[in-house]
Amino acid sequence: MIKFIVLSCIMACAPFIASAETVLVTLEKDNAIALVDPIAGKLIKTVNIGQRPRGIQLSPDKQSLYVATSDDNTVLELDAKSLQLKAKLPSGEDPETFALNALGSRMYVSNEDDNQVTVIDLLNKQAIATISVGVEPEGIAVSPDNQWVVSASETTNMVHWIEVASHEIKENSLVDPRPRALTFTADSQQLWVTSEIEGTLMIFDVATKKIIKRIRFAIPGVGQEKIQPVGVVIDKRRQWGYVALGPANRVAVVNAQTFAVEKYLLVGARVWNLAFSPQQKRLYTTNGVSHDISIIDLHEHKVVKSVAVGRYPWGVAVLP
Numbered sequence: 001m002i003k004f005i006v007l008s009c010i011m012a013c014a015p016f017i018a019s020a021e022t023v024l025v026t027l028e029k030d031n032a033i034a035l036v037d038p039i040a041g042k043l044i045k046t047v048n049i050g051q052r053p054r055g056i057q058l059s060p061d062k063q064s065l066y067v068a069t070s071d072d073n074t075v076l077e078l079d080a081k082s083l084q085l086k087a088k089l090p091s092g093e094d095p096e097t098f099a100l101n102a103l104g105s106r107m108y109v110s111n112e113d114d115n116q117v118t119v120i121d122l123l124n125k126q127a128i129a130t131i132s133v134g135v136e137p138e139g140i141a142v143s144p145d146n147q148w149v150v151s152a153s154e155t156t157n158m159v160h161w162i163e164v165a166s167h168e169i170k171e172n173s174l175v176d177p178r179p180r181a182l183t184f185t186a187d188s189q190q191l192w193v194t195s196e197i198e199g200t201l202m203i204f205d206v207a208t209k210k211i212i213k214r215i216r217f218a219i220p221g222v223g224q225e226k227i228q229p230v231g232v233v234i235d236k237r238r239q240w241g242y243v244a245l246g247p248a249n250r251v252a253v254v255n256a257q258t259f260a261v262e263k264y265l266l267v268g269a270r271v272w273n274l275a276f277s278p279q280q281k282r283l284y285t286t287n288g289v290s291h292d293i294s295i296i297d298l299h300e301h302k303v304v305k306s307v308a309v310g311r312y313p314w315g316v317a318v319l320p
Helices: 002-013
Strands: 022-027 032-037 042-048 053-058 064-069 074-079 085-089 095-100 106-111 116-121 126-132 137-142 148-153 158-163 168-174 179-184 190-195 200-205 210-216 232-234 240-244 250-255 261-266 271-276 282-287 292-297 302-308 313-319
Touching: 022 053, 032 053, 042 302, 064 095, 064 313, 074 095, 095 137, 106 137, 106 148, 116 137, 137 190, 148 179, 158 179, 179 232, 190 232, 232 271, 240 271, 250 271, 261 302, 271 313, 282 313, 292 313
Parallel strands: 053 095, 053 313, 137 179
Antiparallel strands: 022 032, 022 313, 032 042, 053 064, 064 074, 074 085, 095 106, 106 116, 116 126, 137 148, 148 158, 158 168, 179 190, 190 200, 200 210, 232 240, 240 250, 250 261, 271 282, 282 292, 292 302
16 A cells, blocks of 8 residues: 555656756665756755665656666656656566666566566566576666677676577676676677676676776775775767776776776765766766765866765666
8 A cells, every 4th residue: 555655646746857957866765766956956856756766767768767666576667757657567576777778678677586687578568588697686788789688696796698689698707706787888899897896897898708808996095895896887989987986985987998097086975876967978976875966077077066865875867
């Protein structure tokens, strides 16, 4: 009954999001989404959403917003502007993260408790396949060319290369301990994978499925044990990559051509995940322990503002 009331409130009470750029942040402990105006640097409001929301992503056409409510065992599909509920997707148990293909027709959900990936047909709102992977899958990504889904298993210390056409694992790659997040370059030629325990970033050549570069991070005055890479994003031109370094409270700025770490940006406490503004002029970070987001100017690579959003911000998406 409580879940029904919460979802009914979403449909009846959710605000209309203005056409200006809006940052949407999942609040894991508040069971809510925060709406932030990044230009004004202000929290607009929070909206109740469901139990323990984490992963969040917009559909490619920006019409739907997907939110994984882990303790409700579902991924919600909401109207991106009104936040009215459109569907509850059959995601399997304890969904935390998910990935969409470029067409917005398929969703791939990590089911950490069941050691599997659930494939959802978004047109028909049906689960069409489950794929057994390693222990505790979390990070997941689809290549922009729609050839590969890659799932990272945190306890098995592997990434699993799943062929989209067959839903079969074609290769397993050993990686550094506790791979946490991963993303493809826009040209689908590289896969970047973070290791939370080893404190590394591994860069794979997609054609060979081999690591071509392993990057270690060192921050003056910060103990190595606090450098725990999690979220990672790469700009469309493959000029820069950005890595959230967890309790090091920094975002690493990586030259995506030379693989040199060129700068560390001080953000909030326990930085988790990252998202670009639509034109990639800004970067937004979720800082779990300081309960805020940081706004980074990417022209100057400078943190310009922090905005308090609520308890334990985790996932972030940006609505144009």
